[in-house]
Amino acid sequence: MDNPNDVKELIPEFFYFPEFLENQNGFDLGRLQISKERVEDVVLPRWAKSPEDFIYKHRKALESEYVSAHLHEWIDLIFGYKQRGPAAVEALNVFYYCTYEGAVDLDSITDEKERKALEGMISNFGQTPCQLLKEPHPVRLSQEEVEKRRSQLDSCPLNVFEHLTNLKSFFVEGISDNVPLVKAVVPKNQSHSFITQGSPDTMVTVSQNCLVGTHGWLPYNKNISNYFTFIKDPTVANAKTQRFLSGPIAPGVEVSTGLFVVSHDGKLLFSGGHWDNSLRVTSLVKGRTVGQHIRHMDIITCLSMDHCGIHLISGSRDTTCMVWQVIQQGGAPVGLSPKPVQVLYGHTDEVVSVSISTELDMAVSGSRDGTVIIHTVRRGQYMRCLRPPCDSSLPLSILHLAVSWEGHLLVHTCLEGKATLKDKNALHLYSVNGKHLCSEPVKEQVTDMCVSGEYVITGSEKPPIVRCVSVTKEQSHILVGLQDGKLIIVGVGKPAEVKNSLRNYIAQSSSRRMTQISSGETVYNTQHHLHQHH
Template sequence: MDNPNDVKELIPEFFYFPEFLENQNDFDLGRLQISKERVHNVVLPKWAKSPEDFIYKHRKALESEYVSAHLHEWIDLIFGFKQRGPAAVEALNVFYYCTYEGAVDLDAITDDKERKAVEGMISNFGQTPCQLLKEPHPVRLSQEEVEKRKSQQDSSPLNMFEHLSDLKSFFVEGISDNVPLVKAVVPKNQSHSFITQGSPDTMVTVSQNCLLGTHGWLPYNKNISNYFTFIKDPTVSNTKTQRFLSGPFAPGVDLAAALFVVSHDGKLLFSGGHWDNSIRVTSLVKGKTVGQHIRHMDVVTCLSTDHCGIHLISGSRDTTCMVWQVLQQGGAPVGLSSKPIQVLYGHTDEVVSVAISTELDMAVSGSRDGTVIIHTVRRGQYMRCLRPPCDSSLPLSILHLAVSWEGHLLVHTCLEGKATLKDKNTLHLYSVNGKHLCSERLKEQVTDMCVSGEYVIIGSEQGYLSIRDLYSLSLCSEPMAMRLPVRSVSVTKEQSHVLVGLDDGKLIIVGVGKPAEMRSSQITRKLWGSSKRLTQISTETEYNPQQESN
């Protein structure tokens, strides 16, 4: 602390880039002077199991409650009142005079040698940021204070991943009796005008018979704890008003969640699997086809969109993938580009799973040939091919893919032709640069999968909903029994609920349970200029698989 030349800082790579800690190219970096030991990978502290674990724990520390409580002290040193003057001296925060803003006027130095010398000193010692504050920065709110403020608001749902031990499942009602519910999602960027603030969002459902539903969804109200309001679309129960996705579908196509993507504003449905090899765009408001794009040479088997709704990726039996631009008008999606912006090749069998991240420039595809191929979105450039480890000689298929915000790639593989479930299904985790991090064998057949934050949500053919930690792939809690095969899973934008579609057409909603005295059977929500009475789902509709099976 007494040596002004001994200044160290952690570069950003310490919080997101584990590869910089490894000598992956096996460069000859010399040997240590005393022990003569070869200089190779960075020696990690004992608390870190791997470079990835080191970076993960570093990031956790950076985002910890302790750092939040002391963040204002760092701001005072770097940008605030302790940067200069007596407060800086007292805090041992004084640097070489040339590093401070305005300390040297280079334009006033006429001697070239002197100017170059001063420029060299500035370059060597670095530059102190501009002083922005002359008064102490206020302390950041603690987590407890934040939670207290949230609890006082009308619309602040509990994060289900912070209360995994309190999760309960609730049965809403059958969307289409005994017809599998293959898609149930609440689009995350639904716009509400000033007049309709507080009104329900739209929940979109697709049944295996192509029945479309646009239901009302409100996740939270402080009067009813952390339960929800579900308003069933009246058109799905009336044979005269039912809206169906136009068909027919291609022979042999299994209608599953991967064939459908809902636009982020909840107005459009993109679908594959059609007999004419097209991707169709259906208006959920009108219930009619508004677009039809035929570019693949065979049936479209899977679709996916990115976090922002900018691009859509399609996979096909013709072994190719295509990246499409989602056209916007007034900030709302209106359709797809007339032709794909990228056509991606490399597989030798049909593509059965795709994922895309525009932010990370990743287009990922999985095939029945057992390979995962990663291309860039913007240029369509091939990056790498991943072959998940497998000890069996049976064909390996990549049935599901998911990409996290940080670029972690989750791969579900399945051994084709294997009769028993033992070692048939496996989850694999890869880094953004294709490094295999871990694998976990599953005892169930995965039917749908998604990633939300640091968690993986999985639905299975055996009727279980599982939540796993993204980084270790270990179970976070006991799987929840759904009795019937799960056909779709999705997480709401607030991370407050999981929507589960079952084989018999039921919609199950998983959320955080609260004490009984906090619940009420009905609530009144006041909208601008009017009040509307909505049916509320509470303990009377708690889903009990044991009772259902009797």
């Protein structure tokens, strides 16, 4: 601490890149002087089970409440009032004079040797950032204070993943009675004008018979006892006003959630599975087809859009995937590029699941051939092929894929044929660079899967059969579409109820049926139909 020349800092890789801790290329790094032991991978502290665990815990520490509470002290040292002067001396935060902004005017030095010597010093010692603040930086609010302020607001929903023991389920009927609900989603980038500020978002639903609904959705309202407002689309219940996707679905195609993607502004619906092998674009505002792209040689089986709404990926029975650019006008998506920007090859059987991340430059596809193939988005370059572990000789299909915000790849595999149910399904986790991290068997047939933050939500065929799952943009509710056409809305119970444990809640809700809450939403008897994996 007393040596101003001994300055160390952790490079960003310490918080996101476990591979830098391993000598994966087998370089000869020499031997230790005393033990003569060969230098290989970085020796990890005892609290870390693996490089991945080390990085995960390091990042958790960086994002911890303790660091948040002391963040202002670091800002004071690097950018603030403790960077210079008596406060810097007292904090042992004084560096070589050449490193400070404005300490040396290189342009005024005429002696070439002196100038080069100073440039060398600056290069050697580094540069202190610009001083931005002359006063102490305020302390960040604690998590407790944030929660307290949130509870006083009328418009701030509670995060379901922060209150997993206090969830409550409601159901909505009448969207598609006795017709499976295969898509239910609240698009995440819906814009409201100044005049319509505070008005409901759009929730889009698609039924197995291709009936489309655009409902109103507000995730939080203190004046309603169930803490959300759902306004049912009046057109879905009237045979004269119902809106269906145009063009028949191909015979033999199961209409499932993977065939549909809604644009992030909630204005367009992209669909596959059509008889003419087309990828169709439907305007949810106009209620008609505005685009029809026929590039695949066989039926499109799956679609996915990236987090930022730049690219869409389609997978087909023809064993290929295509990456399409989303065309925007005035910041809003209006359609797709006339032809795909990438055509991706490599599978030997039909592609049944796709996922894409433009930010991480990853286009991921899973097939009935049991492989997961990763390409780059920008160049369409093949990166790697993953074969999830399997003890059986039965054929393995990759039915669902998801890429997390941090680049983890989650794969759902299913054994085809006569496998017993307990061996049939499994979830496999891979790093962004394709390293297999873990696998876990799943006891029930997985019907849909989505990742939100550090959590994965899966729906199963255990009655009542789940056909789709999604998480709202504020992580305030989980939306579940059922085989019988009901929409389940899972959210956090009211603060008064939050004190009850999940066990008490299940016992209470299964012993009595609650009365009507608001506009047709009723408490739903949850019996662990929704599974959450951390």
